[in-house]
Amino acid sequence: MSRHNQTRPTSDCSLLEIRGLSLDFGMPRGRVHALRNVSFDVPAGKIVGIVGESGSGKSTLAYAVMGLIADNAEVTAGSIFFERRDLLTLTSQARRSLMGDRLSMIFQDPMTALNPVRTIESQMIDIQHHEERSRSDKRARSIDMLRRVGIPDPESRIRNHPHQFSGGMRQRICIAMALLVKPALLIADEPTTALDATLEVQIIHLLKDLQREIGCSILFVSHHLGVVAELCDHVVVMYAGEVVEQGPVRCIFHNPGHPYTRALLECDPGRIKQKTRNLPTIPGEVPSLLGSKEGCIFRPRCLHAFDRCVKERPPEYRAGACQVARCHLLDRPRMVPA
Numbered sequence: 001m002s003r004h005n006q007t008r009p010t011s012d013c014s015l016l017e018i019r020g021l022s023l024d025f026g027m028p029r030g031r032v033h034a035l036r037n038v039s040f041d042v043p044a045g046k047i048v049g050i051v052g053e054s055g056s057g058k059s060t061l062a063y064a065v066m067g068l069i070a071d072n073a074e075v076t077a078g079s080i081f082f083e084r085r086d087l088l089t090l091t092s093q094a095r096r097s098l099m100g101d102r103l104s105m106i107f108q109d110p111m112t113a114l115n116p117v118r119t120i121e122s123q124m125i126d127i128q129h130h131e132e133r134s135r136s137d138k139r140a141r142s143i144d145m146l147r148r149v150g151i152p153d154p155e156s157r158i159r160n161h162p163h164q165f166s167g168g169m170r171q172r173i174c175i176a177m178a179l180l181v182k183p184a185l186l187i188a189d190e191p192t193t194a195l196d197a198t199l200e201v202q203i204i205h206l207l208k209d210l211q212r213e214i215g216c217s218i219l220f221v222s223h224h225l226g227v228v229a230e231l232c233d234h235v236v237v238m239y240a241g242e243v244v245e246q247g248p249v250r251c252i253f254h255n256p257g258h259p260y261t262r263a264l265l266e267c268d269p270g271r272i273k274q275k276t277r278n279l280p281t282i283p284g285e286v287p288s289l290l291g292s293k294e295g296c297i298f299r300p301r302c303l304h305a306f307d308r309c310v311k312e313r314p315p316e317y318r319a320g321a322c323q324v325a326r327c328h329l330l331d332r333p334r335m336v337p338a
C-alpha cells in the first residue's frame with residue numbers, strides 16, 4: 001500500500017493515536033494476521049496498559065510503534081500518529097531522530113538493550129547524545145539517575161559492565177537509561193516478567209514515581225492483570241490480534257463487558273480467594289492467525305456464543321458508563337450474563 005507523509009490534527013490530550021492498524025507476517029504457510037484493525041489512544045501524561053494472553057499481538061503492537069518490526073512484517077492498513085505525525089510515513093532518518101529523545105523503550109530482557117562489552121557509564125553518556133552538555137555533566141546526571149532507581153554506590157558501579165549486575169538491577173539500569181532522556185512516550189514491553197514478585201512491585205512503584213515526575217506517557221505491555229491495575233490509568237484488552245475491550249482501568253476491572261476480559265480476570269491469581277494447587281485457565285487455545293476469519297474471533301472459546309457470533313464480526317459497543325467492547329451481547333442487553 002502506498003503511503004505519503006501525513007500530519008493530522010490530533011485531539012489536544014492524545015500523544016499517540018493508533019487508527020485501524022493491521023499488520024501481517026508473510027510466512028511459508030501463508031499470511032499471519034497479527035494485528036487487525038487496532039485503534040486506541042495514549043493520552044499525554046497517562047499510563048495505558050495492553051493485556052492479553054501470549055499470541056494476542058500486544059508485543060507486536062509495541063514493536064510496530066517503535067518501528068522495530070521484522071522484515072517479513074507488512075502494515076496493510078492504518079496509521080500510528082505520534083505528536084501529530086504518522087510514524088508509518090516518516091523517513092527512517094526522521095524516525096531515528098525520535099528514538100531515545102521522544103520515544104523510548106524498555107525491553108523484557110534487559111540484556112537485549114544493554115551492550116555487554118561496554119560499561120554502564122559509556123552507554124548512559126552515549127544515550128544523552130541529543131543533549132548539549134559536557135561529558136562530566138552527563139556522567140553526573142547518569143549517577144543521579146542510577147541512585148534514583150536504587151542502584152547502590154552508583155559512583156563506582158557506573159564503571160561496571162552489565163554482567164556484573166543482577167537481572168533486577170539490569171532492568172533498573174534500563175529504566176534509568178530510558179528515562180534519562182525524558183521521553184514523551186515510554187514503551188515498556190513486559191519489563192517485569194523475568195523478575196520475582198518483590199522486585200516486580202519495586203519496579204512498578206519506581207516507574208510510577210518517575211512517570212509522575214517526568215510527566216511522560218507510558219504504553220505498558222503485560223499479561224499480569226494485577227500489575228496493570230496497580231500502574232495504569234487505561235487498559236486495552238487484546239485477543240488474537242484484535243482489541244476486544246478498552247476503557248479506564250477502574251471500569252474494566254470492576255465491570256468487564258467482554259466475555260474474554262471476564263475470563264482473564266477469573267484466571268488472575270491475585271483474585272483467587274481459595275487455596276488451590278491448580279490455577280484456572282481459559283478453556284481452549286488462541287486461534288491460528290492464518291487466513292481470514294468470519295464472525296467473532298473469540299467464538300470458539302466463548303460460553304455465551306449464539307448464532308449471530310458465527311457470521312457477524314462484532315463492532316465496538318458501549319459497555320457500561322465508560323468503556324467499549326466488541327461483543328454482540330452488548331447489543332442485546334437482556335442477554336448479558338450476570
Ligand code: SF4
Binds near residue numbers: 258259260327329
Ligand atoms: Fe462471545 Fe458472541 Fe460476544 Fe463473541 S460476540 S464474545 S462469541 S457472545
